[in-house]
Amino acid sequence: MKRFLLFLPLLVAIIVGAFLFAGIGKDPTKLDSALVGKPVPVFSLKSLKQPEATLDESLFQGEVTLLNVWGTWCPACRDEHADLMWLAQERKVPIIGLNYKDNRDDALVWLDRLGDPYRTVIYDPKGTLGFDLGVYGAPETFVIDASGVVRYRHVGVVNVEVWEQILLPVITKARGNG
Amino acid sequence: MLRIMCFLLAILASGITSADVSAVYGFASRSEEQRYQNLIAELRCPKCQNQNIADSNSPISKDMRNAVYQMMQEGASNDEIVESLVGRFGEFVKYKPDLDSRTFVLWATPAIAVLGGLLVVAGVVVRSRRAGTAAPALSADEQARIEKMLAEKNRNGKA
Numbered sequence: 001m002k003r004f005l006l007f008l009p010l011l012v013a014i015i016v017g018a019f020l021f022a023g024i025g026k027d028p029t030k031l032d033s034a035l036v037g038k039p040v041p042v043f044s045l046k047s048l049k050q051p052e053a054t055l056d057e058s059l060f061q062g063e064v065t066l067l068n069v070w071g072t073w074c075p076a077c078r079d080e081h082a083d084l085m086w087l088a089q090e091r092k093v094p095i096i097g098l099n100y101k102d103n104r105d106d107a108l109v110w111l112d113r114l115g116d117p118y119r120t121v122i123y124d125p126k127g128t129l130g131f132d133l134g135v136y137g138a139p140e141t142f143v144i145d146a147s148g149v150v151r152y153r154h155v156g157v158v159n160v161e162v163w164e165q166i167l168l169p170v171i172t173k174a175r176g177n178g
Numbered sequence: 179m180l181r182i183m184c185f186l187l188a189i190l191a192s193g194i195t196s197a198d199v200s201a202v203y204g205f206a207s208r209s210e211e212q213r214y215q216n217l218i219a220e221l222r223c224p225k226c227q228n229q230n231i232a233d234s235n236s237p238i239s240k241d242m243r244n245a246v247y248q249m250m251q252e253g254a255s256n257d258e259i260v261e262s263l264v265g266r267f268g269e270f271v272k273y274k275p276d277l278d279s280r281t282f283v284l285w286a287t288p289a290i291a292v293l294g295g296l297l298v299v300a301g302v303v304v305r306s307r308r309a310g311t312a313a314p315a316l317s318a319d320e321q322a323r324i325e326k327m328l329a330e331k332n333r334n335g336k337a
Contacts, residue, residue, distance in 0.1 A: 034268035136224040
């Protein structure tokens with residue numbers, strides 16, 4: 001019994017150590033989306049590129065798409081823009097943009113100057129759809145399957161590494177099941 | 179004259195802005211306002227992670243405060259308001275998570291710590307009691323020997 005008690009601190013240290021070790025490398029600022037497994041929220045917003053057209057959640061029916069949340073006020077969105085262009089042009093990934101809390105003129109100038117990787121852009125100046133999607137900081141990128149269900153949410157910049165290691169596997173899986 | 183006019187204008191303008199700020203959220207009663215304050219104090223900002231949405235200046239906290247206020251005006255209960263935000267931003271926004279299989283250890287830790295402490299105290303008490311009773315009483319023979327030794331020591335001390 002006494003012998004056993006001597007090993008107790010070691011045992012406690014191992015348990016606590018294992019617990020803490022599991023937390024190393026996790027980025028606490030990246031939260032799992034509450035919407036994974038749920039359909040894209042109901043919305044009705046104007047298109048950025050055709051101001052007279054109204055878009056709704058049926059936009060996401062039919063094929064696996066990326067939904068990229070961006071704004072011209074967001075420096076990290078500028079960083080990932082070239083990679084989005086690459087995804088759209090080289091990899092033929094359908095990307096739908098959500099122009100979040102921005103104004104139309106600035107956004108159109110941005111797309112004109114930097115190129116337009118988006119198939120369609122939803123114009124959300126008040127951030128209502130962004131709020132319903134649980135967007136807490138642009139850029140965020142959602143993987144949405146062919147039936148309009150959110151499969152994954154990536155917080156932060158999309159680049160080649162993120163694409164290959166995170167998004168592509170999720171998309172491949174979504175395509176397989178959809 | 180111009181100076182006075184400027185001064186008055188400045189006062190007028192400041193009056194307008196401050197009235198504007200307090201008019202953002204109007205409450206029907208004191209208790210409703212308190213309910214709002216309690217709600218925003220226990221909701222966590224997903225962007226600036228160690229602040230509640232009452233303290234945070236981030237745009238997302240502002241949106242969340244707006245949503246809380248709007249839902250209150252529409253007559254939603256506290257649970258409905260919190261659940262609606264959790265449905266968007268996840269369990270993370272609750273400073274008090276629900277008790278379920280994932281959070282069980284978190285909630286149980288204080289109880290486990292107290293229980294562990296009680297066990298240690300109980301162990302110490304039991305052991306010291308046992309040590310007290312287990313001390314062997316001296317036999318009459320030993321008692322006589324001790325007294326003899328003490329007497330001898332006293333004598334030596336005096337000498």
